[in-house]
Amino acid sequence: MACAGLYRFNTRLLHTKFPKRTSSSSSARINHTISASTSSDDAFFTWDDVFRSAKPHDAPRDSPNSNLHAFFDRIKACNRGSEMRREFIPFVVEERIVGYVHNRFAEVLRDFKDVFVLEEDDDDRRVSLCGSLASPEERTDAVGEVIERLGEGVIPGIRNELYPVTSSFGAPVFFSLERAAAPYFGIKAYGIHMNGYVDRDGEKFLWIGKRSNKKPTFPGMLDHLVAGGLPHDVTCKENVLKECEEEAGIPRSLAKSAVPVGAVSYIDIDEYKYKRDVLFCYDLKIPDGFVPSNQDGEVDSFKLIPVTDVANIIRRTKLFKPNCSLVIIDFLFRHGFITPEESGYLQLLQSLRSGDCS
Amino acid sequence: MACAGLYRFNTRLLHTKFPKRTSSSSSARINHTISASTSSDDAFFTWDDVFRSAKPHDAPRDSPNSNLHAFFDRIKACNRGSEMRREFIPFVVEERIVGYVHNRFAEVLRDFKDVFVLEEDDDDRRVSLCGSLASPEERTDAVGEVIERLGEGVIPGIRNELYPVTSSFGAPVFFSLERAAAPYFGIKAYGIHMNGYVDRDGEKFLWIGKRSNKKPTFPGMLDHLVAGGLPHDVTCKENVLKECEEEAGIPRSLAKSAVPVGAVSYIDIDEYKYKRDVLFCYDLKIPDGFVPSNQDGEVDSFKLIPVTDVANIIRRTKLFKPNCSLVIIDFLFRHGFITPEESGYLQLLQSLRSGDCS
Numbered sequence: 001m002a003c004a005g006l007y008r009f010n011t012r013l014l015h016t017k018f019p020k021r022t023s024s025s026s027s028a029r030i031n032h033t034i035s036a037s038t039s040s041d042d043a044f045f046t047w048d049d050v051f052r053s054a055k056p057h058d059a060p061r062d063s064p065n066s067n068l069h070a071f072f073d074r075i076k077a078c079n080r081g082s083e084m085r086r087e088f089i090p091f092v093v094e095e096r097i098v099g100y101v102h103n104r105f106a107e108v109l110r111d112f113k114d115v116f117v118l119e120e121d122d123d124d125r126r127v128s129l130c131g132s133l134a135s136p137e138e139r140t141d142a143v144g145e146v147i148e149r150l151g152e153g154v155i156p157g158i159r160n161e162l163y164p165v166t167s168s169f170g171a172p173v174f175f176s177l178e179r180a181a182a183p184y185f186g187i188k189a190y191g192i193h194m195n196g197y198v199d200r201d202g203e204k205f206l207w208i209g210k211r212s213n214k215k216p217t218f219p220g221m222l223d224h225l226v227a228g229g230l231p232h233d234v235t236c237k238e239n240v241l242k243e244c245e246e247e248a249g250i251p252r253s254l255a256k257s258a259v260p261v262g263a264v265s266y267i268d269i270d271e272y273k274y275k276r277d278v279l280f281c282y283d284l285k286i287p288d289g290f291v292p293s294n295q296d297g298e299v300d301s302f303k304l305i306p307v308t309d310v311a312n313i314i315r316r317t318k319l320f321k322p323n324c325s326l327v328i329i330d331f332l333f334r335h336g337f338i339t340p341e342e343s344g345y346l347q348l349l350q351s352l353r354s355g356d357c358s
Numbered sequence: 359m360a361c362a363g364l365y366r367f368n369t370r371l372l373h374t375k376f377p378k379r380t381s382s383s384s385s386a387r388i389n390h391t392i393s394a395s396t397s398s399d400d401a402f403f404t405w406d407d408v409f410r411s412a413k414p415h416d417a418p419r420d421s422p423n424s425n426l427h428a429f430f431d432r433i434k435a436c437n438r439g440s441e442m443r444r445e446f447i448p449f450v451v452e453e454r455i456v457g458y459v460h461n462r463f464a465e466v467l468r469d470f471k472d473v474f475v476l477e478e479d480d481d482d483r484r485v486s487l488c489g490s491l492a493s494p495e496e497r498t499d500a501v502g503e504v505i506e507r508l509g510e511g512v513i514p515g516i517r518n519e520l521y522p523v524t525s526s527f528g529a530p531v532f533f534s535l536e537r538a539a540a541p542y543f544g545i546k547a548y549g550i551h552m553n554g555y556v557d558r559d560g561e562k563f564l565w566i567g568k569r570s571n572k573k574p575t576f577p578g579m580l581d582h583l584v585a586g587g588l589p590h591d592v593t594c595k596e597n598v599l600k601e602c603e604e605e606a607g608i609p610r611s612l613a614k615s616a617v618p619v620g621a622v623s624y625i626d627i628d629e630y631k632y633k634r635d636v637l638f639c640y641d642l643k644i645p646d647g648f649v650p651s652n653q654d655g656e657v658d659s660f661k662l663i664p665v666t667d668v669a670n671i672i673r674r675t676k677l678f679k680p681n682c683s684l685v686i687i688d689f690l691f692r693h694g695f696i697t698p699e700e701s702g703y704l705q706l707l708q709s710l711r712s713g714d715c716s
Binding site: 168169170235236237259260261262263278280333334335336338339340341343344345346347349350353357358 | 526527528593594595617618619620621636638691692693694696697698699701702703704705707708711715716
């Protein structure tokens with residue numbers, strides 16, 4: 001592949017507007033209402049902090065008519081920056097919109113003339129791929145090389161994991177893109193999130209994970225028992241089975257009982273990143289007595305917590321990785337922990353699919 | 359209340375365009391793929407017809423990639439006439455849109471000058487209530503009198519049951535309107551639908567009702583175990599308890615275990631009727647051995663049917679009252695009978711709330 005413009009890009013364009021933001025984990029450190037443990041530099045909060053936030057049940061809370069108020073806040077936290085949508089232009093492949101690119105990032109891509117084309121027609125701007133890149137493989141290689149050249153300074157946290165680039169779930173895949181670059185190109189990204197629950201004589205509990213403090217994203221925060229992005233060429237079901245094994249040591253014989261129960265979606269714009277995520281939700285009823293055990297070092301520990309307490313943690317803190325809140329609120333709806341008598345029931349239900357759920 | 363214009367309305371305006379349609383039940387008679395029983399004039403189809411449609415499981419059906427195709431058809435049947443929306447104008451109370459009225463029906467209402475005002479401002483037309491009708495009670499009485507005057511020829515099937523007129527669920531109620539008139543004013547209408555299911559060693563069954571052949575709407579068609587419109591001043595939960603008792607003889611001690619699990623919505627335009635319905639969905643796990651028994655004469659009989667067979671009946675026939683299909687498809691999603699591996703998963707999920715779900 002000829003890359004005439006490959007060395008001419010100017011990333012200075014990317015650093016002229018937004019002040020450097022603190023990492024995602026900082027929000028967990030400064031925003032939650034619980035005092036963080038100081039026993040270790042890495043420990044932003046402990047399980048004791050978590051449990052204190054869940055009890056007592058009669059702690060000051062919203063009036064019965066605005067019980068759902070805090071849940072709306074969690075959903076907003078996954079749907080930031082809608083006022084910035086006009087700063088993004090479509091990323092088009094084979095005349096289908098597959099993503100959205102920030103105006104200024106588009107200027108950076110303009111330098112890679114053998115890979116990207118910046119089309120400008122009156123007020124209508126869009127980024128597309130060079131016509132010479134006809135096959136998915138050629139596109140994957142060419143765009144991958146650009147991302148490598150841009151480097152960690154522009155697209156941090158390279159994972160060497162490819163996401164399919166498509167107009168909607170199940171539609172033809174035009175090429176594959178490094179996972180860390182997905183939000184910079186605003187492509188649709190899909191994932192699976194599994195609620196692992198225990199039913200003990202009618203009282204339901206959720207297995208909650210605490211992410212390793214060494215994770216590059218959302219270190220130390222609360223998470224689902226099992227969750228993961230959906231890579232290219234893996235079905236949701238296969239991904240659930242794989243992640244069950246890796247993240248929680250759940251054997252295939254149990255994991256295959258995981259039930260697909262729907263999906264949530266959100267659009268989150270943060271500086272140059274335009275996330276358009278759809279999460280397929282699963283429920284797995286875990287036998288009482290089974291204790292999950294992380295295999296890949298990405299989870300610090302798991303705790304079994306009554307669902308009503310989990311709801312309180314979500315209401316009162318920001319200790320959960322933000323998108324987990326959506327999936328857990330969906331669980332609360334489907335299992336009757338939120339009722340039509342609560343003000344805002346239908347609006348909250350709708351807001352669980354604020355993004356393009358396709 | 360003075361009703362100067364009450365005797366001057368001209369319903370001829372309503373009969374100039376649409377040919378007289380056959381009743382809703384006719385579609386059940388002519389469209390389903392099962393031969394209707396001819397043992398009685400009233401029996402459009404029998405349970406035997408239903409069971410034949412559910413089996414065998416390997417009957418000709420769509421390819422695995424278009425498994426959901428027929429479900430989309432059922433959803434379309436609840437969302438007809440979107441191309442006719444421009445024939446309707448807003449019905450406004452206290453500057454809030456509470457409904458939509460057909461242009462021609464608005465001309466009829468124009469004659470009731472002490473009740474309705476037809477405002478015309480360039481291309482912007484809307485119907486509102488006379489400013490002199492300030493209280494909900496005055497509005498309810500005045501509009502009720504108009505509906506009575508219009509009579510069965512214009513608004514058939516008067517039920518003497520009042521629906522709240524509101525801009526969204528839980529918002530202030532501006533007045534109350536006869537249930538049969540609701541679609542003519544395009545007001546939002548709310549209902550509850552309950553899936554009664556049995557879990558027999560992991561295999562799930564649904565209790566399905568067959569409506570009495572004497573019901574004025576959808577006679578003889580398949581229905582949920584329990585369903586009903588939500589009248590003014592009754593909560594969803596109270597309504598579920600009441601309908602459980604009346605429709606299926608389910609005692610309060612069991613009915614109170616019904617779990618609210620979300621909602622579906624649709625917009626259905628049929629001639630002058632503009633239905634904007636939201637159905638709150640409930641699941642009730644019925645103990646194996648309990649047999650429902652109708653108390654109010656509105657249900658002919660109940661049968662316990664494997665969920666996979668119910669799915670086939672919905673796929674292959676139009677024997678269900680149309681809006682039941684939406685609630686049952688929602689059940690199929692939440693209980694894992696539809697999987698992300700099936701083409702159209704996300705679109706079908708989204709389409710369950712095609713109406714304004716607020």
